[in-house]
Amino acid sequence: MENYHMLFGTTPTAAQPSSSTSNSYNFLATAGGGTSSLMRDHDRGQPGHSFLAELSNSSKDGGASPPAAAGGRGESSAGPAAAGGEVDRPSGKRKGEKKERRPRYAFQTRSQVDILDDGYRWRKYGQKAVKNNKFPRSYYRCTHQGCNVKKQVQRLSRDEGVVVTTYEGTHTHPIEKSNDNFEHILTQMQIYSGMGSNFSSNHNMFH
DNA sequence: CGCATTTGACCTGCGC
DNA sequence: GCGCAGGTCAAATGCG
Numbered sequence: 001m002e003n004y005h006m007l008f009g010t011t012p013t014a015a016q017p018s019s020s021t022s023n024s025y026n027f028l029a030t031a032g033g034g035t036s037s038l039m040r041d042h043d044r045g046q047p048g049h050s051f052l053a054e055l056s057n058s059s060k061d062g063g064a065s066p067p068a069a070a071g072g073r074g075e076s077s078a079g080p081a082a083a084g085g086e087v088d089r090p091s092g093k094r095k096g097e098k099k100e101r102r103p104r105y106a107f108q109t110r111s112q113v114d115i116l117d118d119g120y121r122w123r124k125y126g127q128k129a130v131k132n133n134k135f136p137r138s139y140y141r142c143t144h145q146g147c148n149v150k151k152q153v154q155r156l157s158r159d160e161g162v163v164v165t166t167y168e169g170t171h172t173h174p175i176e177k178s179n180d181n182f183e184h185i186l187t188q189m190q191i192y193s194g195m196g197s198n199f200s201s202n203h204n205m206f207h
Numbered sequence: 208c209g210c211a212t213t214t215g216a217c218c219t220g221c222g223c
Numbered sequence: 224g225c226g227c228a229g230g231t232c233a234a235a236t237g238c239g
Contacts (some may be wrong), residue, residue, distance in 0.1 A: 123210085130228080
């Protein structure tokens with residue numbers, strides 16, 4: 001999972017420290033575990049928007065298997081007999097894990113705030129400090145029932161103005177709010193996600 | 208009152 | 224086999 005970390009690291013995020021920020025989004029795109037060429041930011045010269053999205057679905061068969069996540073504690077415990085004793089969490093006993101591949105999209109945004117309202121409702125479920133960054137990484141989850149989309153937000157220590165947002169999975173429900181131009185970005189994301197297998201008309205009704 | 212956030216503990220995977 | 228880093232959960236707390 002450090003793929004994109006490196007990616008970001010090498011990426012000249014500090015494209016231009018212009019104070020403009022405000023509405024300048026930096027996005028890049030990558031696909032697969034490194035294959036592919038991400039769309040170089042040849043760009044239109046105007047360093048305004050660059051898209052950075054990493055779609056890594058596959059190639060991590062036995063590696064991660066994060067689905068089901070539950071494995072932790074609680075849940076399976078039919079009877080919380082953990083009276084005085086510590087919780088007896090089933091030691092990693094995942095049963096039928098679905099190998100559901102979940103695409104990941106990562107992009108950097110230049111923003112003063114970590115929380116970008118992309119139109120969905122997110123619930124923060126964790127925060128952890130990462131080694132290379134002095135800023136902690138926040139973990140969010142879509143509160144919509146049945147929607148397993150996760151998102152992690154991290155601010156670059158190099159540029160506190162740059163926020164890296166990584167989405168994992170795709171929303172199975174329509175967006176709640178329609179954002180100005182973010183909607184456009186989401187649409188882009190959907191398209192990218194489809195490009196893995198069937199690039200058909202993926203555009204749902206986002207609006 | 209309900210929901211989102213906060214925070215510490217704990218688990219898992221990987222590297223050495 | 225141990226330690227590190229990352230990721231997730233869950234109880235408590237605060238806010239709307």
